Amino acid sequence: MATCFDVAVAGGGPAGAFAARELARTGIRTVLIDPDTTRPRLEGLGERVAHILKQKGLEDALQAASAPMRRSVRWAGLNETANGERLVRRHDFDAALRKAALESGVIVRTTRLRRIEKANPETGVALRLADGETVTARLLIDARGRQAPSANRQKGPQTLAIAGRLSDLTLPSGTHVEATPQGWIWSAAEPEFGSWLQICIDADDLTGSGQDALAERMRTFLAQPQFDGRFDTRGFQDDLLARPAGLVLSAPELPLPILPIGDAAVAIDPLSGHGLFWAISSALAAVPSVLTLLEGGDPDLAARFYRHRVVGTFWRQARIGRDFYRLEADLAAHPFWAARAAWPDDKPAHAVADDTRLEQRVVVDGNRLREREVLITPRDPEGVAFVCGLPVRDLLDLSRTGSPPAEALRWLESRGLLSGLPDQPQKTPETNTRMRETA
Ligand SMILES: Cc1cc2nc3c(=O)[nH]c(=O)nc-3n(C[C@H](O)[C@H](O)[C@H](O)COP(=O)(O)OP(=O)(O)OC[C@H]3O[C@@H](n4cnc5c(N)ncnc54)[C@H](O)[C@@H]3O)c2cc1C
Known part of the structure; x- marks a missing residue:
């Protein structure tokens, strides 16, 4: 049986769950489709995101994050400790945002979007779900993250992140980021979650595939002499998690009746710590676009608004990232650093x-x-x-x-x-x- 909505949101990560809740709160009939498969992991959450969540009455989701914690940095000769970001348990955070969406009247379907069967700017979308049902809606918000398909991708040097929760080593509470010849490492420890280790290397710098290859790559990274045994671990609690982590512009033009948000529009290098802010702020910016379109407003307004934000964010983040990598002048000769310091150009970031x-x-x-x-x-x-x-x-x-x-x-x-x-x-x-x- 087909059900018709004003808006269908595919993907219930931070961008999709937050957008669905905001839309439902303005009275829009919204369905959120997400398989509920977020792997447990830690990420940093900045104060700007915490502020928006508080403003929007999402204190429950913020419970999945710690208070701001100590951050230490070894990068470009810096060796300092300062107050840093909060640490967020992403599986709890995403689940809390989806629950908030449900409580605001969103229909939540715990399944995947299998196929977009029809997408027409005049008549809307027909979606085939993995559970066999068809959903129709006037607009589709694509919040499937980096898994969203794209015909027109633009990207810089591609990074691979390999991460896992340590089974035998307790790191000091807080976060630590450090540059190494092979790439960079981010470690984080939060009492409720444990200790998390994430390395970022060039996407081509992995031989083989599967868990054995990931474990071997993690081992050789941690064996670099500068660590001097600081990350001397014998294992991880679960399978290692490998994720693409380079900057990607997936949809520079608004493909109506589809509105990409979050990583589905622009996926950001985790070095910036800006990904969650972009997810939430692009979800917020989608609300006026949706209201304008549903009320019969000029689609060109939505297209120009979208292009300006998305394309601007991509190039700004590309140049901010480049400037961070350039700071590490001592490592400039290593291929990981040389490629990132050279892309995309020499223009100012702002x-x-x-x-x-x-x-x-x-x-x-x-x-x-x-x-x-x-x-x-x-x-x-x-x-x-x-x-x-x-x-x-x-x-x-x-x-x-x-x-x-x-x-x-x-x-x-x-x-x-x-x-x-x-x-x-x-x-x-x-x-x-x-x-x-x-x-
Ligand atoms: C290694 C790494 C470390 C990071 N660290 C940080 C950090 O410390 N701080 C920070 O701010 N950002 C960080 N980021 C960025 C941050 O994770 C993302 O920007 C953020 O998760 C984007 O949110 P999103 O909702 O757009 O996408 P996602 O979080 O990827 O959510 C997408 C959702 O869509 C669902 N989905 C996928 N396919 C389908 C389908 N077919 N049908 C229905 N649902 C589907 C998925 O299950 C998921 O729930 C990091 C990214 C990486 C790769």
Whole structure:
């Protein structure tokens, strides 16, 4: 029997579960399809993600994460310890987010999406599930992570992460990251989970396949002299987990009626620690796109909004990653480091603006997408659409003809804009810079 929804979400990791819950909370009939197979593992969760979860009333999901823990770093001559990220038990975290989605009215189907049988921007999607049922929906959010299929992939040097939970060694609580000639290592220990060891090597730097090959590669990595026996382990509790970990842009254009989010749109190098933030923030940004589309808004707005965020995130993360790898000048001659320090180019990671101007962009306004003028200044190279809740164009007009609120006046003053824009506003096409963060 076919069931029709407004939105089907394929994949109940952080991006999909969070998006499904947010959509259901706006009254959209949503189904979430996920096989519930997250392997136990530890990851770092930054304060920006913790803040969004608290804001959205997701304290229960945050229970799957520790308080911020000590982080030590051995990278590019640095040898320091600081307050660091929280450690999140991903299987508990994902399950808590799916439970929150269910409690907000999402229909949760514990199975896989086997095949997209029909995808038409006018009439929606028909999905064949692994349990034999067919689900139809007006839109499909693809949140299948790195497993999402893509016809148009763009990627840099590919990294393979091999990781496991130690069975015979208890590491100090907190996290440790360290550069080595063969790649880098991340270790983490959290009282409820135990000790986790993750190595990141070049994807081509593995001989053979299967558990024996992974165990042998882990052994040779940990045998590097610089460790001096610090990771002298005899084994792991479960099978080692091997995961692709390089930066990938899977869907640069919005393939309506499908909206990719999280890793299914851009999968980020774990060195950045930005993956969970991107998963959650791209899920949040999907909500105004979905509302706009379901209400018959212009699909071109959604396509431009999507492209700007996704393509901008890919290139920014590519260059941020490159700069991290370049810091390790002493290892620059080793193939792992040479390839990553050279890709993608020599451009700056962040947008730079040397003038002040208005640009036409698609922004989020009242949880819908609208075209608005965005102000670019040297202090705001990524653009500002609203100041103190006022559209920036209205504020500039008001500064000439009326009296803007004191806080907005202070903002204008800090940008030298009390008497309006210096020159004629100039409209230029959208660039790769990120628009105002909607998260
Ligand atoms: C080795 C490694 C270490 C990392 N460490 C960190 C870190 O410390 N901090 C950080 O912020 N980020 C880290 N990341 C990135 C982070 O894991 C991802 O960015 C994040 O999980 C993306 O969330 P997602 O929901 O988009 O995808 P995923 O978490 O991959 O979720 C995808 C979901 O889709 C489901 N699925 C797959 N196929 C189907 C199907 N056919 N039908 C239905 N469901 C399906 C899967 O079961 C899964 O539940 C790391 C990544 C790697 C590879």
